[in-house]
Amino acid sequence: MTNHVVRLYTASAAIIVFFVAWAGIAARPWVTPAPDPQVAALAQRQQRLQRDARLVQLIAARRAAANRAARIAARAAAQAAPAPVVRIVHLPPITTTRTS
Amino acid sequence: MLRRGFHAMGTDCELFLKARSRPEALRAMDEAQWEVRRLESIFSRFDPDSELSELNRRGTQRVGPELLEVVDLALAARVRTGGRFDPTVHDALVAAGYDRTFEEVSAEGRGDDHRPSPARRCAGSVRVARRTRRIELDPGVHLDLGGIAKGYAVDRAADVLGELGPCLVDAGGDIAARGRGWPIGLDTGDGTLTLELGDGAVATSGRDRRHWTRGSEGFHHIIDPATGMPSAGDLLRVSAVAATATEAEVRAKALFLAGAERAEREANATATPALLVTLDGRAIFAGGLA
Numbered sequence: 001m002t003n004h005v006v007r008l009y010t011a012s013a014a015i016i017v018f019f020v021a022w023a024g025i026a027a028r029p030w031v032t033p034a035p036d037p038q039v040a041a042l043a044q045r046q047q048r049l050q051r052d053a054r055l056v057q058l059i060a061a062r063r064a065a066a067n068r069a070a071r072i073a074a075r076a077a078a079q080a081a082p083a084p085v086v087r088i089v090h091l092p093p094i095t096t097t098r099t100s
Numbered sequence: 101m102l103r104r105g106f107h108a109m110g111t112d113c114e115l116f117l118k119a120r121s122r123p124e125a126l127r128a129m130d131e132a133q134w135e136v137r138r139l140e141s142i143f144s145r146f147d148p149d150s151e152l153s154e155l156n157r158r159g160t161q162r163v164g165p166e167l168l169e170v171v172d173l174a175l176a177a178r179v180r181t182g183g184r185f186d187p188t189v190h191d192a193l194v195a196a197g198y199d200r201t202f203e204e205v206s207a208e209g210r211g212d213d214h215r216p217s218p219a220r221r222c223a224g225s226v227r228v229a230r231r232t233r234r235i236e237l238d239p240g241v242h243l244d245l246g247g248i249a250k251g252y253a254v255d256r257a258a259d260v261l262g263e264l265g266p267c268l269v270d271a272g273g274d275i276a277a278r279g280r281g282w283p284i285g286l287d288t289g290d291g292t293l294t295l296e297l298g299d300g301a302v303a304t305s306g307r308d309r310r311h312w313t314r315g316s317e318g319f320h321h322i323i324d325p326a327t328g329m330p331s332a333g334d335l336l337r338v339s340a341v342a343a344t345a346t347e348a349e350v351r352a353k354a355l356f357l358a359g360a361e362r363a364e365r366e367a368n369a370t371a372t373p374a375l376l377v378t379l380d381g382r383a384i385f386a387g388g389l390a
Contacts, residue, residue: 093285
């Protein structure tokens with residue numbers, strides 16, 4: 001290889017190294033990119049909705065439990081309640097009780 | 101007044117509702133009908149996918165609130181009636197030949213090849229853990245909630261309709277009324293008597309409808325837990341009035357199994373209006389019903 005060719009290769013390699021280094025420095029990898037404000041807002045909204053959903057589930061579960069307990073208590077009270085007063089009337093029945 | 105009929109829980113059901121708004125009334129009827137079918141899908145022992153069938157198969161299970169409540173009510177009724185009402189009669193019913201829906205049992209007719217098995221023990225142990233919603237059956241114990249579950253479904257449907265106005269729910273003789281005097285017929289044996297029922301319920305238990313023959317023997321569906329066999333008492337049927345259809349079912353069955361004399365005494369003592377019809381056709385009015 002002649003000196004000329006060696007010089008040409010060296011110059012080409014130097015130019016490539018220069019541009020790669022330039023691109024690397026220009027990308028500023030040490031700087032954290034600023035988040036897209038729209039994405040950030042969406043993420044915040046998602047977090048808020050998840051928190052609200054958990055709260056709603058908790059409230060619904062509490063209310064359902066209270067409702068169930070009240071219903072059971074009411075039914076238990078009804079079991080113990082005296083039979084309603086009934087009287088015999090002279091009317092055609094709307095329906096007839098029979099062996100079920 | 102709106103009226104709707106449909107078939108559920110192995111019987112004909114009817115809803116009556118008097119409400120101002122027709123669209124709302126129709127919606128409530130849809131909801132009540134849906135509720136009855138939903139509860140049937142939980143309590144049916146003939147549906148292999150029901151929650152009750154699953155509990156009977158597994159023996160122990162975490163259950164939904166409705167099954168927990170009805171099993172709880174049935175066990176309380178067992179204590180209150182001295183064991184005459186018992187949800188653990190399942191195997192005795194099956195042994196007596198009631199192992200499919202009644203339509204299928206009665207359609208089979210008289211057949212010597214399906215002889216019922218001997219009596220099965222009742223009063224099996226059932227443990228209910230309310231906090232964890234777990235029910236545990238002793239080995240060999242299975243539940244049948246037929247009557248009480250029907251009463252419960254009737255009460256629930258009446259709760260739904262009752263929010264809109266006076267209503268009546270009838271599921272094959274288990275009747276719950278809300279809000280005004282509804283004329284309800286009672287079969288006395290030689291005619292029909294009409295009762296006026298406001299907020300309350302009436303149910304009838306008897307051996308005059310769900311009965312079948314196998315070989316030369318006759319069977320019916322009311323098992324006496326004391327013997328594990330269909331009751332051999334002197335009553336044909338009993339109609340009882342109570343605050344809820346669930347309770348009316350329990351009282352009617354307990355009085356039926358008590359026999360005429362004791363049932364009359366008990367109905368009077370507990371002020372349970374009841375009509376007892378004996379096998380020889382006598383009608384006995386008890387509990388203030390006259």
